[in-house]
Amino acid sequence: MAIGDLYFWIFAGLALLAGIRVITSKEAIYSALWLLTVFISLSALYIHLRAPMIAIFQVTIYAGAILVLIIFVLTLLTRPDDKMGEFQHNVSFRGFGALTGILSTGLMLVMITGITEIVKKAPVPADLGSTGSFAKYLLNNYLIHFEIASVLLLAALICAIYIAKKDKKAVTQ
Amino acid sequence: MAKPVVEKKYSFLDSIYLFEILKGMVLTMRHFMFNFFASFRPGPHTIPTTWQYPEDRREISPIFRGEHMLMLDEQGRELCVGCGMCAKICPAKCITVEMAKVKEGEESKYAGKTHCKNFNIDLLRCIFCGFCEETCPKSAIELGQGYELSRFTKEECQLGKERLLKNYHWAKKNNKLKPKKVEAEQPKDKKE
Amino acid sequence: MIDLIIALIKVVGIWSFTLGVAAVMTWVERRGAALIQDRPGPNRAGLFGILQPVCDGIKLFTKENIVPEKADKVLFNLGPIMFAIPAFSAFAVIPFGDRIIIGGKEILLQISNIDIGFLYIVALGSLAVYGVIIGGWGSNNKYSILGGLRSTAQLISYEVPWGLALLGVVLVYGTFNLREIALAQQGTFLGILPNWGVFHQPLGFILFMVAAYAEANRVPFDLPEAESEIVSGYHTEYGSMKLGVYLFGEYVNITTLSALTVTFYFGSWHLPYINMASFLGDGTIIYGIASFLIFCLKVSFFLWLFVWVRWTVPRFRYDQVMKLGWKSLIPLALFNLFITTLFIQIKYYIGG
Secondary structure: OOHHHHHHHHHHHHHHHHHHHHHHOOOHHHHHHHHHHHHHHHHHHHHHOOOHHHHHHHHHHHHHHHHHHHHHHHHHOOOOOOOOHHHHOOHHHHHHHHHHHHHHHHHHHHHHHHHHHHHHHOOOOOOOOOHHHHHHHHHHOOHHHHHHHHHHHHHHHHHHHHHHOOOHHHHOO | OOOOOOOOOOOHHHHHOHHHHHHHHHHHHHHHHHHHHHOOOOOOOOOOOOOOOOOOOOOOOOOOOOOEEEOEOOOOOEOOOOOOHHHHHOOOOOEEEEEEEOOHHHOOOEOOOEEEEEEEEEOOOOOOOOHHHHHOOOOOEEEOOOOOOOOOOOHHHEEOHHHHHHHHHHHHHOOOOOOOOOOOOOOOOOOO | OHHHHHHHHHHHHHHHHHHHHHHHHHHHHHHHHHHHOOOOOOOOOOHHHOOHHHHHHHHHHHOOOOOOOOOOHHHHHHHHHHHHHHHHHHHHOOOOEEEEEEOOEEEEEOOOOOOOHHHHHHHHHHHOHHHHHHHHHHOOOHHHHHHHHHHHHHHHHHHHHHHHHHHHHHHHHOOOOHHHHHHOOOOEEOOOEEOOHHHHOHHHHHHHHHHHHHHOOOOOOOHHHOHHHHOOHHHOOOOHHHHHHHHHHHHHHHHHHHHHHHHHHOOOOOOOOOOHHHHHOOOOHHHHHHHHHHHHHHHHHHHHHHHHHHOOOOOOOHHHHHHHHHHHHHHHHHHHHHHHHHHHHHHHHHHO
């Protein structure tokens, strides 16, 4: 096995193991830390696919901002004797979860067979993954997607500020 | 009358705060440079406010109540007669005294007819109040100027007779004995 | 194969250099602080107290390692590790000097010369938050959690102006690669000023310095770990070597930030108007050593600046810190970016 394949198997295995541990950990913070491991292994897999920019974005945005926010919420807003187990004993929840899991796995298998057909036939440009080509495609071919994403983030920001802002009249009562 | 509180108005340069930081840094650098060159000069107290301990020691006043010593008179005889008054009056009960009669051939060592066979002060209990010095009828015990009294084991903190006498010899050599007590002059007309 | 050996030698060399610098920094901090405050500082352990870090290291190793009973053992032990790893990893892309050519083989004085060096630094800056928050939570102590959350909020607030100020430099030099930014700072522009980052981006430099002090949790932003305010914050419950790793990690963080300041803003190994490569010979060993020494000199000036400012300025209150970060630094950083792009466009149109 070449060293590239070994690299892939190690990080893919780590990502799967960590993913399983995310949903089977008893403590919430442990799940968050296993999720961090998932993100970092995914980042390593992106480097293997010759996309260093996406790898760094994965670490910066997912592991560096979103996961920090999740950990903030977990440390600030959980009660110490939160009984998550109550949800696990409910039969209808478990049945619904199983059904959703099977359906989404089936969907993913269908998608994978479809994608391998497309990827085998696409030509690979010479400067795949470099900063210049990334910027060129993002700001020329995919500009509408970029602008809509930024407007969406702005809308979310404004909603969050509005929800968090206290009503001044109610406070002075 | 309290002064009324006035809100301080900051000028534009003050509110940027960077220039204030730079001014502060100039001041700090001046202190640093002065002390940096001072640290190379040999001798005591070069850096303004610190006394470097083993080399510079503070002056002790002559009436300081420090480590105890047993006194000798002018002919070198021990003054202590082993009466035990100091042990009776000690508030912390740290003195242990045993009296013994002076034997025939040892007249020259002791000033009185009896002497103290064992004399022990437990420094871990002593509160250095000076009552033993005030009450001794022969002025045989005095509190001297020793203050470096830490030791490593409990046994070393018991002042035996030899150590007490050694303190006296050291103090006499270094000229740290207290001046002789002089009776204050009584006023001429006590009764009106 | 020979590349692997060279890379290993560089890794070991730079790692021990970093640890040595952090150890000497403890001495510099204590003695510098003392001399500013009119007292001598450590001067008994060796001449001028230079062996004091050795004594401190021995003391930290031999102290008892106490883990609080109700604390989460995994998280408690993981905190210092997660704090130290991003601090050390950032040295992988910083150029320590120019290259050495031995027998036709070019050896760069930098562990890895990746094309996205700047983004790697920003990513590690984001990961530095974890050590604080996990250490604070794992201690099972109210003050630790408060200190950890405050410190985390301060760190993530100041990452934005930090990244934006550095982005200005990246725009001016046109590349993410750290070695090319260092190389591009040769020569002069506008006739008399050297081509350093600080002259291209003076406002960006000030923003970067302020944000760097906040990122390193140093005064005036050290409320989360101040002893008189919150009983040492997130490292209250740590003793012995774990505390040693936190304190060391803080000094390594400071060294990283000083090295970044020198690389981006102060012309990494270039002297102001002299082109050293021309009279020392480009690629000789002596040129490599000279560039390394110049880099170290500049980094040590910035390390001294960290100590100097610490004992000059009082610490900010927490709401003042947040107000400064969000209301002053971010608008200024965006303004700086706007002005930079304006100038670049004007230069593009004039230059043709």
